Amino acid sequence: MTASFPALRLRRPRASAWSRALHAENVLTPADLIWPLFVCEGQRQEEPIASLPGVSRWSVDLMVERAREARDLGIPCLALFPNTPRELRSEDGAEALNPDNLMCRATRAIKDAVPEVGILTDVALDPYTAHGHDGLVDAAGYVLNDETTEILVRQALNQARAGADIIAPSDMMDGRVGAIREALEGERFVNVQIMAYSAKYASAFYGPFRDAVGSRGLLKGDKKTYQMDPANAEEALREVEADLMEGADSVMVKPGLPYLDIIRRVKDTFQVPVFAYQVSGEYAMIETAVAAGAADRDAMVIETLMAFKRAGCSGVLTYHAAHAARLLNG
Ligand code: PBG
Numbered sequence: 001m002t003a004s005f006p007a008l009r010l011r012r013p014r015a016s017a018w019s020r021a022l023h024a025e026n027v028l029t030p031a032d033l034i035w036p037l038f039v040c041e042g043q044r045q046e047e048p049i050a051s052l053p054g055v056s057r058w059s060v061d062l063m064v065e066r067a068r069e070a071r072d073l074g075i076p077c078l079a080l081f082p083n084t085p086r087e088l089r090s091e092d093g094a095e096a097l098n099p100d101n102l103m104c105r106a107t108r109a110i111k112d113a114v115p116e117v118g119i120l121t122d123v124a125l126d127p128y129t130a131h132g133h134d135g136l137v138d139a140a141g142y143v144l145n146d147e148t149t150e151i152l153v154r155q156a157l158n159q160a161r162a163g164a165d166i167i168a169p170s171d172m173m174d175g176r177v178g179a180i181r182e183a184l185e186g187e188r189f190v191n192v193q194i195m196a197y198s199a200k201y202a203s204a205f206y207g208p209f210r211d212a213v214g215s216r217g218l219l220k221g222d223k224k225t226y227q228m229d230p231a232n233a234e235e236a237l238r239e240v241e242a243d244l245m246e247g248a249d250s251v252m253v254k255p256g257l258p259y260l261d262i263i264r265r266v267k268d269t270f271q272v273p274v275f276a277y278q279v280s281g282e283y284a285m286i287e288t289a290v291a292a293g294a295a296d297r298d299a300m301v302i303e304t305l306m307a308f309k310r311a312g313c314s315g316v317l318t319y320h321a322a323h324a325a326r327l328l329n330g
Contacts, residue, residue: 025310026306026309026310027309028302028305028306028309028324028328029074029328030073030074030075030076030324030325030328030329031074031075031076031315032305032309032313032314032315032316033075033076033077033305033315033316033317033318033321033324033325034075034076034077034078034079034120034275034315034316034317034318034321035066035070035075035077035078035079035317035318035319035321035322036078036079036080036081036277036317036318036319036321037058037063037066037078037079037080037081038055038056038057038058038081038082038083038212038213039057039058039059039060039063039080039081039082039083039102039103039106040057040058040059040082040083040102041059041083041085041102042059043059043061044059044061044062045057045058045059045062046058046059046062047083049208049211049212050211051207051208051211051212051280051284052208052209052211052212052280052283052284052287052319053284053287053291054287054319054323055212055283055319057083057212060102060105060106060109061109063080063106063109063110064109064110064113064114066078067110067113067114067117068113068114069322070114070117070321070322070325071114071116071117073322073325073326073329074325074329075117075321075322075325076117076118077117077118077119077120077165077166077315078110078117078118078119078120079120079121079122079168079317080103080106080107080119080120080121080122081103081122081127081209081212081213082101082102082103082106082127082128082213083102083127083212083213083214084101084102084127084128084213084214086214088101088128089128089129089130089218090128090129090130091129091130091131091136091137092125092129092136092151093125093126093128093129093136093151094128095128096125096127096128096151096154096155096158097151097154097155097158098158099158099161099162101128101158103121103159103162104158104159104161104162105162107119107121107159107162107163107164108162108163111162111163118165118166119163119164119165119166120164120165120166120167120168120195121159121162121164121166121167121168122168122169122170123152123155123156123159123167123168123169123170123171123176123180124152124169124170124171125148125151125152125155125171126213126215126219127213127214127215129215129218130218131218131219131220132210132215132216132218132219132220133219133220133223134148134170134171134172134173134223134226135147135148135151135152135171135173135226136148136151137220141220141221142225143173143223143225143226145173145174145175146175148171148173148176149173149174149175149176149179150179152169152171152173152176152179152180153176153179153180153183156169156180156183156184157183157184157187157189160184160187160189160192161187164192165192165193166192166193166194166195166249167180167184167192167193167194167195168194168195168196168197168252169194169196169197170197170200170254171197171226172197172200172223172226172227172228173226174242175246177194177196177242177243177246177247177248178245178246178247180194181194181246181247181248193249193250194247194248194249194250195248195249195250195251195252195275196240196243196248196250196251196252197252197254197277198236198239198240198242198243198248198251198252198253198266199228199236199239199240199251199252199253199254199259199262199266200227200228200252200254201227201228201229201230201254201255201259202222202223202224202227202228202229202230203227203230203254203255203258203279203281204281205255205258205279205280205281205282206255206279206280206281207280207281207284208280208281208283208284209279209280209281212280230258233261233262233265236253236262236265236266237265237266237269240266240269240270240272241270244270244272249273250272250273250274250275250314251266251270251272251273251274251275252274252275252276252277252317253266253274253275253276253277254276254277254279255277255278255279255281255282256276256277256278256279256282256304256308256316256318257278257282257304257307259276260307260308260311263276263308263311263312263313264311264312266312267311267312267313268312273314273315274312274313274314275313275314275315275316275317276308276311276313276316276317277316277317278304278305278308278316278317278318278319278320280319282304283318283319283320286300286301286304286320297323298323298327301320301323301324301327302324302327302328305318305320305324
């Protein structure tokens with residue numbers, strides 16, 4: 001009796017580490033990472049965030065140290081978010097326009113000390129409004145599109161003047177990318193990029209972020225009239241197309257892992273740089289699984305980040321950026 005053997009042995013290239021390395025279709029390096037960081041008032045101030053174990057808010061002086069750390073780890077870019085003091089939050093979020101607000105001070109300090117690291121700044125009013133929404137609300141609680149966009153344009157210019165390299169509108173107002181692009185050109189910020197949060201879903205995964213920027217207790221209602229419905233995919237392509245037509249240099253899909261299908265479709269349809277935001281709730285899921293003894297942090301971090309590369313991402317915003325870079329640097 002002759003044994004029958006498979007003609008095709010897909011396991012053959014997997015038999016040794018050198019061969020697996022040789023056959024890897026995608027690579028993950030620290031240069032694929034954008035590190036989101038929360039800035040707070042004070043001096044030498046570090047404030048741990050309970051719902052994001054391992055993540056802290058840093059005062060501007062300590063933020064500069066984080067920027068040096070990023071540079072030394074090979075992380076090309078930071079994404080900054082402010083925890084605006086309660087007394088500076090208002091109905092119209094005017095603190096977003098203050099040239100000396102936390103974001104601008106942090107941006108200037110980092111650009112002075114570590115100019116080789118890129119700075120991405122978030123455009124949206126939620127860290128500055130008393131109601132926690134990303135824009136101006138009318139009497140019925142509806143977020144007003146065009147009135148909000150006018151303020152967002154001024155917020156973006158304020159950030160560009162402070163030295164921001166990438167303006168990232170996360171507010172989901174219609175037409176804001178075009179308006180911001182026109183204003184940037186008008187002030188001759190010709191090399192300031194726009195990374196549009198194009199496909200941003202009204203997600204349950206943003207909870208810990210809202211703690212981090214101090215807007216959780218303030219938010220009235222939800223963001224479903226401006227952020228996307230998780231049921232929709234075709235609509236994400238329209239959002240991306242609009243932002244590209246309006247002058248976005250790159251687009252983002254957010255959250256990350258639950259929306260890998262959107263990333264792949266965007267990449268296949270438009271062949272433009274696509275980024276994913278592995279958001280706070282995703283980070284918290286990994287960390288709580290690790291704390292429960294149910295998961296190996298290092299393996300999970302690398303596997304999830306690689307999933308974004310495989311799906312077509314140019315890079316990923318992740319709170320695990322420094323940890324992942326350390327792992328990747330060996
Ligand atoms: C605000 C903004 C949010 C995030 C990034 N920018 C929260 C929201 O839309 O409510 C979430 C990021 C995260 O959860 O890590 N416009």
